[in-house]
Amino acid sequence: MSYYAIIDDTPRGDVATTSGWWEFGEWADTLDLDKYNEIVVLSEHGLSDKPLSLARQLAAAIVAAKPSRDVASIAAGLIKIIAASSTTDDDGVIVISDGA
Numbered sequence: 001m002s003y004y005a006i007i008d009d010t011p012r013g014d015v016a017t018t019s020g021w022w023e024f025g026e027w028a029d030t031l032d033l034d035k036y037n038e039i040v041v042l043s044e045h046g047l048s049d050k051p052l053s054l055a056r057q058l059a060a061a062i063v064a065a066k067p068s069r070d071v072a073s074i075a076a077g078l079i080k081i082i083a084a085s086s087t088t089d090d091d092g093v094i095v096i097s098d099g100a
Contacts, residue, residue, distance in 0.1 A: 004098075007095075008087070013081055015074060015096055016077075018098070020071075023070055028043035039054065039061060042094070042096065046095060046096045047094065049093050051082045051092050055078070061075065062075050
């Protein structure tokens with residue numbers, strides 16, 4: 001099973017395998033909530049209503065929190081998906097789903 005991203009009701013692509021998404025969540029749990037709140041919210045609830053803030057936090061956390069290669073790849077993929085969307089400010093919503 002895999003997880004994929006949806007931005008504003010439009011599927012945007014695969015994000016992670018089940019084990020990869022679990023590992024991403026484990027990493028997110030180690031992050032400072034004050035600095036990386038959008039990442040933590042995404043991992044816990046599967047959505048963020050501030051996609052550009054999420055992308056900025058992911059870029060910073062990849063450098064600061066040194067995730068595994070798999071988690072870094074998931075974070076980079078999310079950044080690319082957000083950048084490729086038509087979201088120009090924090091008015092969109094990104095949802096991570098397994099299709100269930």
